[in-house]
Amino acid sequence: MIFGGRFADAVFGRKQLFALIALIATGAGFAVGMSSEKAIWEGWVTDRLFQIRALVVGVDRQERAPVLVVGLDQTSLASDRLAPIPRVLMTPVLAEAGQAVLDAGALALGYDFVFAYSADDFVDPSTGDSRLSGFDLPFQRFVYQNRGRVFIAHTEVGVPHRTFSAAAGQGGVRSVIVSTDSDGVVREHTPSLPLSQSPHLVDAVLGLAEADIGKKYTAIPSARLATSVPYLSLIDVLDLLESEQGRAQLERFVEGRVVLFGGLLPYEDEHLYSDRFLPPQADGAVETGPSGPPRVQPQTAGVFILADLVASALSGRVAFEPPAGFQPGLAIVFALTGALAGLFLPLSLLPVVAVGGVMCGLGIGLAGLEFGILPAPGAAPVAFVSSLVLAGVGKVGLLQRRQRSLVRLFGHYLAPDVIKHMARSEQLPELGGDTRNVVVAFIDIVGFTKMSERLADTDVVRVVNACFDEIGKVITTHEGYIDKYIGDAIMAVWNAPNSVEEPERAAVDASIEIIELLDHLRVITGQEQLDLRIALNQGPVLVGDIGGEHRRSFTVMGTTVNTASRIEAVAKDKKVRLAVSQSVAEKLPGTYRALEIWTGQLRGLSTGISVFTLDRPEMFMEPTDSLPAPNTGDSRSRLVRFPS
Known part of the structure; x- marks a missing residue:
């Protein structure tokens, strides 16, 4: 964050x-x-939305699809009639089929072919004779006679031969270039108004079909186009012309529709279109001629895309920008x-x-x-x-x-480690705890009772808080934990709940620094007689939560705690500021000179104990020329130095 x-x-x-x-x-x-x-x-x-729509809604059922595709497919090229004719010499056949379509009632006719070559330009390489002169004349005459209803194509790289362009006249040659989105897929078309003067073949036939569309739209296909657009193979058209019944059937196919001729050979004029994820329609669900529907290919033939752009606009199967x-x-x-x-x-x-x-x-x-x-x-x-x-x-x-x-x-009330553990686990710890070896300290303000008698309650609180604040900083600096405040005393612990590498040394170092704060504490509290007494003991304790489900407290319990409290009485009797048990003194490095001040049995304990202080003048509340004697009847004091 x-x-x-x-x-x-x-x-x-x-x-x-x-x-x-x-x-x-x-x-x-x-x-x-x-x-x-x-x-x-x-x-x-x-x-994918189109795909989901097709699965939910199904194929759009129209009374009559507005566009028919006539394809120059493999079936036509393999037929007996068209197999001998090279594809560049198909213009007479296309003229015958085109005229038949117009006669059958087509609204408009578009050829998705670029007639880039004229048979008139072909010569016999051996003689130089123009044997095909006039071969394209039927198609040129057909285009010329049906200007305004018949359109031929041009692309970015291909334009019709000048003879075909001349026959088609102004506006008879239109673009079949389709626009792709950034992913290379054709989905939308932007009409140019007025439609009759648009450079696009799609717009030209839309204009003749009196389409009411004037802004960019996205076609919404509902099935693979090869299985949903009405389709006749080129050879089907030619075969239907052979009989009266066939011509009637052709009329039923064509009447009132826009008809587009185009090539359907694999890998020729194919594009990615938005029908690519759609399911094909079942066989027999689409209008086809005797040769049946075309083969569904990985990509979509250009003539089908043109047909769908026209059909979607005429049938309202379009979506506009919001x-x-x-x-x-x-x-x-x-x-x-x-x-x-x-x-x-x-x-x-x-x-x-x-x-x-x-x-x-x-x-x-x-x-x-x-x-x-x-x-x-x-x-x-x-x-x-x-x-x-x-x-x-x-x-x-x-x-x-x-x-x-x-x-x-809550670190002011509980150990930060305990709070972090509860925050991580998001639950209260179990009641009870673990046994650990710790150092327990009792730090007492000396003369608190007399001070409280002569000061107002608010001043007493101020003095205590000032002392506890400064002492608490030292305890925390030396990795100690303040367990509780007991009136004018502090109970502190080292090595619980956190881990301290040398808890005895840390506790003694903190005690020395606290005692060295005495002059500062007297200044900030205004109490010149203020003094401190510290008792330390080391040993095993129970560390954990005590109480019940409604209220609990984190603390340490055991004989070690009680012994530390009793040692404070020895410190008071011997008038020293720091008193430590032997279990603490013997763990100190050799540079710490420990002085035994008392030995015996403390109240409430069954075994004897030795109590020490440090051999430093500031540890004694009263000046002394001779070292105090231990409580053993020996009049001489003993200086004890523990090796590291």
Whole structure:
């Protein structure tokens, strides 16, 4: 999270952080969602929407499809009639078939062929004679006589021979170039108005069919085009002309339709189209001639794409871009919803919610198709997921901030290690605990009773708090843990709940530093007579939680604690500021000179114990020229130095 640590804690409250994260996540989700519009993968999603629609709705059933395709396919080229004719010499056949189609009642006729060569230009290489002179005349005459109803094609690299262009006249040669999206797939068409003057063949036949369309649209196929567009093989048209019954059948095929002629040979004039993921229609579900439907190929023949662009516009099977503001508004709604979900729902649910948001966004796109609207299918889902993820990350940051705050706040009451463990496990520790060897300290303010008699209650609290604050800093610095405050005393522990490498040395070092603070404590409290007494003992204790399910406390318990409390009485009797048990003294390095001040049996204990202090002047509350004697009847003091 970018607003981490104490800075965020100081500047932002919880509600403000939630609002800020929601705002940032919503804005970022909206920006990412809108930037995905027209992304290369978005077309793939659109095609999948068409696939889902086809599975849910099924194939669009029309009373009569408005476009018929006549194909120069392998069946035609292999027929007895057309097999001897080279493809470049098919113009008389195409003229015959074209005239038959117009006579049968076609509204318009388009040839998806570039007639780039004329037979008039072919000569016999051995004699130089133009034996095919006039061969193309029937087709030229046919095109000329049907100007305005018949159109021939040109592409980016191919234009008709000048004789065909002249026969077609102005407006008779139109472009069959199709526009692809960024992923190379054909999905949409932008008409040029007026349609009659458009350079596109699609627009020209739409104009003759009196189509009411004037803006960019996306065709919505519902099945593979090779199995859903009415189809006749070129040889079927020629064969139907052979009989009266056949001509009547041809009329039923053609009347009132736009007819497009095109090549269907494999790997010639094929494109990726948005029908590529759609299922084929069952055999017999589409109108075909005696030769049957064409073969379904991996890619879609160009003439079928032209046919679908025309048929979709004539039948209303199209989708337009949504109104201005619809797409940004939808992205904002999804981004905001994702941000709120990321902030307020459990983290474990977010993957499921992300999938649900994506499905909802795609569902809106799918529903839009039924109303003729195609919003960018990726914008809303991407906006939702982006804001969801960002808000989820922000929520994790908030939870970490909350955990830090809890550790910091409750660290004044409990050990930070205990709080961190509870925060990680999200549950209370078991009642009871473990046995560990620790050093227990009792630090007492000397003369507190007399001081409290002559000071106001508020001054007493101020003095105690000032002392405890300074002493607590030292204890924490030396890896100690303040177990509890007992009136004017502090009970501290080393090696629980944290681990301390040399707890005895750490406790003694902390005690020395606390005693050295005496002058500073007297200044800040204004109590010149203030003094301290510290008792240390080392041994096994029970470390853990005590209490019940409703209230509990983390502490240490055992004989070691009681012994430390009794040692404080020895310190008071011997007028020393620091008294340590032998179990502490013998663990100190050799540089620490330990002085035995008492030996015997403490009240409540069954065994004897020796008590020591450090051989330093500041450890004694009263100046002394001679070392105090131990409580053994020996009048001489003994200086004990323990080796490291």
